[in-house]
Amino acid sequence: MDLSEQVSESFVELFGGKPSVIARAPGRVNLIGEHTDYNDGFVLPMAIDRAIWIAARPRADGLVHVHSIDFDSHDTFSLEDLKRGHGWSEYLKGVAYVLKLDGHRLSGWEGVMLGDVPRGSGLSSSAALELASARIFASISGLEWNAAYMARVGQRAENEWVGVNCGIMDQMASAACRQGHALFLDCRSLEMEHVPLPGHVAVVVMDTSTRRGLVDSAYNERRSQCEQAARFFGVKALRDVSWAEFEKRKSGLDEVVMRRARHIITENQRVLDAVQAMRSNDLAGLGNLLKAGHVSLRDDLEVTNEALNQIVEAAQMQSSCYGARMTGGGFGGCAVALVAAGQIQTFTDEVQKAYRQSSGLEPQIYVCKADAGANVVYNSDNMGSYRRITVQP
Ligand code: GLA
Numbered sequence: 177m178d179l180s181e182q183v184s185e186s187f188v189e190l191f192g193g194k195p196s197v198i199a200r201a202p203g204r205v206n207l208i209g210e211h212t213d214y215n216d217g218f219v220l221p222m223a224i225d226r227a228i229w230i231a232a233r234p235r236a237d238g239l240v241h242v243h244s245i246d247f248d249s250h251d252t253f254s255l256e257d258l259k260r261g262h263g264w265s266e267y268l269k270g271v272a273y274v275l276k277l278d279g280h281r282l283s284g285w286e287g288v289m290l291g292d293v294p295r296g297s298g299l300s301s302s303a304a305l306e307l308a309s310a311r312i313f314a315s316i317s318g319l320e321w322n323a324a325y326m327a328r329v330g331q332r333a334e335n336e337w338v339g340v341n342c343g344i345m346d347q348m349a350s351a352a353c354r355q356g357h358a359l360f361l362d363c364r365s366l367e368m369e370h371v372p373l374p375g376h377v378a379v380v381v382m383d384t385s386t387r388r389g390l391v392d393s394a395y396n397e398r399r400s401q402c403e404q405a406a407r408f409f410g411v412k413a414l415r416d417v418s419w420a421e422f423e424k425r426k427s428g429l430d431e432v433v434m435r436r437a438r439h440i441i442t443e444n445q446r447v448l449d450a451v452q453a454m455r456s457n458d459l460a461g462l463g464n465l466l467k468a469g470h471v472s473l474r475d476d477l478e479v480t481n482e483a484l485n486q487i488v489e490a491a492q493m494q495s496s497c498y499g500a501r502m503t504g505g506g507f508g509g510c511a512v513a514l515v516a517a518g519q520i521q522t523f524t525d526e527v528q529k530a531y532r533q534s535s536g537l538e539p540q541i542y543v544c545k546a547d548a549g550a551n552v553v554y555n556s557d558n559m560g561s562y563r564r565i566t567v568q569p
Pocket of ligand 1: 212345504505506
């Protein structure tokens with residue numbers, strides 16, 4: 177039984193009747209372009225074939241009542257009187273809060289949710305939850321779906337309600353990706369291009385099993401160091417500093433801030449180069465960019481931990497690996513590797529063995545397909561039966 181059927185069946189059991197809408201929104205893995213989003217730069221994430229699913233039906237009393245199968249708990253809140261609390265439902269409240277701030281009239285609903293995006297590992301399960309609930313709110317309240325707008329709603333929910341100061345990448349990936357493609361995104365203009373993934377290569381996500389939350393001050397500290405560097409160069413964001421300008425004036429910067437800025441400036445260029453490499457099917461070139469990205473994240477931005485360095489090294493020791501790097505916010509969580517498609521099993525076995533040996537930890541390995549962004553999967557028609565609808569974001 178797939179997750180769509182599971183949420184649907186649980187809905188029937190819990191609420192005694194069919195859901196009127198089922199939506200899903202995926203997690204993401206970032207191929208390259210790390211910590212560039214809040215510098216108005218470029219990113220290249222892809223949505224993964226792991227998602228959060230919600231089955232729902234409208235309620236007339238303005239309440240939202242949701243049961244989470246994963247957490248085996250439920251929560252009810254009033255759209256009229258949103259109150260801060262703790263736990264998974266804060267993401268739903270945050271989405272409702274921002275939509276209301278923007279003047280949308282929301283209807284209540286009851287629903288069941290379930291997902292297979294690993295939580296807290298840097299694969300954006302929270303963005304997936306925000307976008308899945310945005311899909312449900314939009315569908316139930318009759319709001320128009322605009323992927324970029326809804327991604328902003330998700331990001332603002334995170335910034336203004338949950339209190340995490342993230343950029344726009346995760347929500348854009350969950351909202352706007354296309355199957356088989358990575359999303360080349362300009363985080364300033366939100367202009368995007370869907371770049372096909374090269375054939376004969378697998379995207380392998382390697383979870384170190386180490387964790388560090390984004391709420392941590394280290395992420396915010398990197399942000400303010402980047403802002404400090406932008407002020408030094410007299411620009412809005414580091415996106416506006418060329419390599420030549422950086423080289424000319426870098427000696428005026430504090431040494432640590434200089435390295436933070438160097439990461440951002442070189443990483444933006446690596447994203448542009450990676451898009452070129454993908455377009456020309458240059459897997460070796462693409463792999464080298466990932467490798468260089470990891471070194472820069474390790475030495476200049478300093479957002480890796482020992483486990484991430486060990487798992488990336490274990491991956492890069494394999495002849496089937498074109499390149500690997502940490503992915504996401506860092507300080508724990510996952511790395512990503514590009515691996516020759518025919519050799520996934522050997523790669524996985526060898527990396528597990530090497531990583532266990534060097535770190536003493538048990539990694540989780542996920543071979544991921546590039547999936548589509550958030551969509552409504554089923555909607556009931558007037559007859560109460562289901563029709564499958566394919567709404568591309
Ligand atoms: C987290 C944030 C993103 C982005 C990445 C680093 O995933 O949510 O906005 O800043 O870290 O690239």
